[in-house]
Amino acid sequence: MAELAIAVDLGGTNIRAALVDDGGTIRHLVSRPTQGQEGPEAVLDRVAALVGEVVAHEQPGPEVEVGVVAPGTVDPNEGVVYYGPNIRDWHDVHLRDILAGSLNRTVLIGNDANAAALGEARFGSGKQVRNLIYIGLGTGVGGGVISGGELISGKRGFGGELGHVTIDPSGPRCTCGGIGCVEAYASGWAIVRDGELLVQSLRSDMLARMAKSGPVTPRMVSQAAEAGDPAAIAIYDRAARALAAGLGGLVNIFNPEVIVIGGGVAKAGNLIFKPLREALPSYTMPSIYDGVTIRESSLEAHTGIYGAAALVFHAREHQPGRH
């Protein structure tokens, strides 16, 4: 019989819950808007209700654990979210114990991008890979590293902040307070910032036309770039070069087999992958870069769910008495 996990992706916009088996089949998926403005209690009730739906429908045994991934500063050891975006008063939330109480199941929690690395290594583009770097280019840039089969988490589990590595001390200010972080070039917000600047400075007629229909989005910038707008292409080039500098250092540190790139910005495809592949060798030592493969995430919209399921399966394997 297949092993099962209950997976919850507690995002800023939507909460999703599902039953996932160890073959990577999502057996039942339910989703509802997070409505974070209502605060922690309402959000936690919503999580419990969604898990209840999955359980009622699929009847997993009481020993099947719940994995929950959430953005922000998550301590997986203590089971606490210290801070997360998009939910009112969402700090110092004892997420694990509260949910374990209301669900009457073992609960594991983790940062969404860290867990995504586990998900890619189990179900996705890095299946069976023991040394893998995952970087997610979303509104922000998050990531996770699997080294020797283990997730890099550090003392309190806050590690893996791959987007917050300075690659240029005279670069743009980052939301984290740092300067010239990878996120300040290759995130959704950075691309919007650069796109807006093109519109304001009259450097892209094409983007200016698009922006008449609403605020600049990364999608608009990539459409302009795909249509040949040189200033829009330059935005993705700069993002890719920053990503190459950041990933280059990570390659030299982790000697990985595979780099998996996910998130909405990665959907720009070769606008970002081509200059990235061209630039990466110049930021790595040849003996270490040799044999590294760069892949797009194959989990896409289900990255959160697979990450949450991987948290459960990974923990089970590390407590062999458990099963």
Added chain:
Amino acid sequence: MAELAIAVDLGGTNIRAALVDDGGTIRHLVSRPTQGQEGPEAVLDRVAALVGEVVAHEQPGPEVEVGVVAPGTVDPNEGVVYYGPNIRDWHDVHLRDILAGSLNRTVLIGNDANAAALGEARFGSGKQVRNLIYIGLGTGVGGGVISGGELISGKRGFGGELGHVTIDPSGPRCTCGGIGCVEAYASGWAIVRDGELLVQSLRSDMLARMAKSGPVTPRMVSQAAEAGDPAAIAIYDRAARALAAGLGGLVNIFNPEVIVIGGGVAKAGNLIFKPLREALPSYTMPSIYDGVTIRESSLEAHTGIYGAAALVFHAREHQPGRH
């Protein structure tokens, strides 16, 4: 009875061998110049002779393994040095198997800076610490990371190249072929390069006077800085800021408890530690930087020997059937 290890530090200048116990006592240490110009065979004979001396003197049992650390590109899994500096024809050397044959003992090999991280976590400034970053500021910059008690090594064991992380894409060229690496600012060779530039451009009378007695050394630059020479102070400031940018990214990735800084350049003390401590917070996320301690290495001249011994003790603990 104390556990024992035979430790060999196979450096470019000297080969050192010793018997080390698990309490960190070096029971017997012998040393001889490497004379790398004579090539691999002569050097390997010298290693075997030194180990022979240690064994003859201390009579460790035949089950006591030999740990060997060497600079360069070392594959600890295959037991091969792919490339190392300062020894003629020193590439693709099957160091582990050759020595195991001549010594009739189990041999483990590792990169010297990677092993130094294990040494610091066992015997040195990071004793008992499970999440530690070691960076050695020598002629080059090497390093190693212990995450969750394990050495980060990657697919082929080439990881941990902490000196080769780009912190400024418009920075100076590095010996590795990269640009703006930490090593290109904070290594011995970078400080000599910067010191020579001061002399050539007549920007430091003090250093120019010192340089009359011979080529510029890092020690000369630090002496000039200690005597108040502003241009020499600026060299260490720049090195420290580059180190802060590089270490800042590593803090965000590894969420460590302790950073240990070793190597000859670190002997400049507060010339480098003070600006480093001042700059590091601006390159880290506050929740992750909180609680990080920066320490100077306490192993100093014995870093190589302790690293080699730590290789042996670490491997033993991971093969619990062995003892």
